Amino acid sequence: MKAAVFKGPNRAQALQIETLQDPVPGPSDLLVKVGRCGICGTDLHMTSGHGWDFPVGSVLGHEFAGEVVAVGRDVERHRVGDRVSGMAKAGCGACEACFRGLPLFCPNGAMTLGGGFGEYVRIHDRAATRLPATLSLADGALVEPLAIGMHGVAMANMRLGARVLVIGAGSVGLATIFWARRLGAGRIVAASRSVARSPMALAMGADVFVQTGPDEVGEVIEALGNSPEIVFECVGALGLLEQSINHVAVFGQVVSLGFCTSPDAVVPATAAFKQVRISFPLTYSPEEFERVADIMLAGKVDPKMMITSEVSLDDLPATFEQLRSSNDQTKVHVVM
Structure with missing residues (x-):
């Protein structure tokens, strides 16, 4: 698969398109073909050399939505063909963080740094939320923010x-x-x-x-x-x-x-x-994530107005650098 790989800060382009081996789902995982992924300010900040950078070699992108193309043998909640949006982490379900409904802080859960800037991403079954039929993949990639x-x-x-x-x-x-x-x-x-x-x-x-x-x-x-x-x-x-x-x-x-x-x-x-x-809130609970997916289109306001530009995966590295300086973009989506 093609993916945008973080090569380190202080370069002309922090991301570089490479061909990687397709991820293989584990027993409790889903393999998702990414359709859309938003560029987050955190992606920009944590690739800028300020001391909070993602690991070099990472495939970033945590605001994604796509279609399930394979499931692990123990998966029961999702099927091939489901359209899903994914959270950053699946908790273990048995620690204080999980009991509080905040799996990002679980010390035992499966962590996903992102992966949405690639054609495929592997996520734990518990980290995926099925999108209602009324939502497009563009909607789904807005669930996280x-x-x-x-x-x-x-x-x-x-x-x-x-x-x-x-x-x-x-x-x-x-x-x-x-x-x-x-x-x-x-x-x-x-x-x-x-x-x-x-x-x-x-x-x-x-x-x-x-x-x-x-x-x-x-x-x-x-x-x-x-x-x-x-x-x-x-x-x-x-x-x-x-x-x-x-x-x-x-x-x-x-x-x-x-x-x-x-x-x-x-x-x-x-x-x-x-x-x-x-x-200082950080992230969200799984229930809040699912609630957003269920009701985000209720009412007169369509959140897709936040999407001001769409780019291809090949154009992502150059666009990523352009977003570091003054610009008129709100939410840029990478369309696979």
Whole structure:
């Protein structure tokens, strides 16, 4: 099979198309022919030489959907011909992480770094979610980023009618807006440095878009009628955690979904005087993943509006590097 292999950071192209042996499913595995795979900001960040890189030789791509073409002898939940989307890890089902519904943190489970940037991927049966007949493979490849947003909103324990600020209008920010609107938020403000995604943020459920800058705190208060009760930080850039604390109301909470991998200074006293709660959700539960697949097309908003470009596997390495610099893309899909 053809696949885009990570050759290491600090190269003209971090990914290189190679011919690899087709994966063979183990007893509890599925072999999936990939149809679509999204490029995630984490893929870009963790191939950039910042100290959190994927192992050299990895085939990345964790936002994928495809068709099952072979199953292991012990598989009961799926059959050849099923269309599925896959999670990053299948837990053992018997540890604290699994009991909490967070198999990514299972120390014993089968881990998949990705594999969606290849023509075929092997995943554990428990890591696969069958797509409803109403979903296309393009929809299926959006389940993973949408599940990130759902998990973050769920962890916030948001009250009905809450005032919400979402910092960042990339795919995670848009997914957070999408679910905050559906799970009972009151007014929602989307904030970003660039106004390019303003129409998309409003279409996904935000009431107002604010361009970040010197006057942003006042503009957010004006738009919400008061300071936000919940701030979702969905970028992961340095300084945004402190920025979120400055925005949030007294007794409010900051939910950090940006996955910043560098030390990020905050002033604890600022948070203390507001009695701010700060949480750092990561990934999602299998139940949330399946729920996204079941209900993502309910309502008037089609999340596929996030897909701004499609490229072939052969064009992926060049496109990958282009996305490291300023661009107008939201979600780029690799189409096999």
